[in-house]
Amino acid sequence: MRELIAAGWDVHLVTDPSDGFERLRDIAGLTLHALPMKRPPAPLHDLRSLMRWRRLLKSLRPDVVVAGTPKAGLLGMLAARMQGVQTRVYHLRGLRYEGLSGLSRFISLRMEHLTASRATVLLCDAPSMRAAVIASGLAGAERTIVLGAGSACGVELDRFHLPTNDERQEARELFDISPAAFVIGFVGRITEDKGIAELLRAAAAVHAAHPQVVLLLVGPIEEPHGLDAEELLLLGEAWVRTLGYLQEPSAAYRAMDIYCLPSHREGFPISPLEAMASGLPIVSTDATGCIDAVRPGITGLVVPVRDTAKLTEALLSIVENPELGKEMGIQGRAWVSADFDSRQVTRNFIAYMTSLISEQGTTPTGSAA
Structure with a gap:
């Protein structure tokens, strides 16, 4: 305006x-x-x-x-x-x-x-x-x-940028996350149509295979949230960090290694663009809007909506190949800078x-x- x-x-x-x-x-x-x-x-x-x-x-x-x-x-x-x-x-x-x-x-x-x-x-x-x-x-x-x-x-490219090692360390300290942790992150409403149920279950499977994995959730828990009893228990696990709403989420992105948006529907989601501007690989779905916010195989990976098994596989592929994630993050920053400034x-x-x-x-x- x-x-x-x-x-x-x-x-x-x-x-x-x-x-x-x-x-x-x-x-x-x-x-x-x-x-x-x-x-x-x-x-x-x-x-x-x-x-x-x-x-x-x-x-x-x-x-x-x-x-x-x-x-x-x-x-x-x-x-x-x-x-x-x-x-x-x-x-x-x-x-x-x-x-x-x-x-x-x-x-x-x-x-x-x-x-x-x-x-x-x-x-x-x-x-x-x-x-x-x-x-x-x-x-x-x-x-x-x-x-x-x-x-x-x-995306405001100055606000969301590739973090220095010091900025990354400060972000980890701010959210009490170990420097050795591998952080899967999400920014948005904690509710069913954002795919939170699939994310919790997929992240639990990844954590079981790689205990250093931490899930960082940034956003308010909405009512009704649509989560079942088992998924609510996962929210309380020590390896899951829920921060609530942050007016300035840039520090949260600096603490992450992967950004995941398993949403069921979107317009054009801004959070994957912010994450790519921050140098992160993206794992998202083929839902309307989501599919436009990632270049499959280049800036991230795309899985079918509501497919927990495929989401688990995608997350594991980056957790187990961090160099792939870093390269996707570099490509994502370049794409966002060119098309989404x-x-x-x-x-x-x-x-x-x-x-x-x-x-x-x-x-x-x-x-x-």
């Missing part, structure tokens, strides 16, 4: 007045609009929110509306279409229905169809997401786009937004909501 403002855009941010809202006031030049929205379906509340959206857009008269997340996307695209906003961008950061089944999946998919039908373009964070959007019939190829190699924000990702977004406005015959100084 700061970069859009610096480029001359009049940026208006419409968001639910939840935690973190006040911190956004620190962004110079940004106009904030608090608009209550509920994440789960709430027909009466949603209708009131839609009316508020319409009144706001009628007052702002923006040249373009960009909306993301399922509920804000639905309400924002509906209201923008009703108010005749010419350029309506639905920014897809994930496909919620991929993690659902039965009636819940049907309803979620229908809502996505409704949102997509009101958008003029669907901006997808990852190539595999764009393919899934087209395959599901949400939109055709002509209304979907991925900018560059993908990613919503890229946050400055270039931002430039790509601003250039695309400017091109949309140019097609309207106006200037990029209009309002964006």
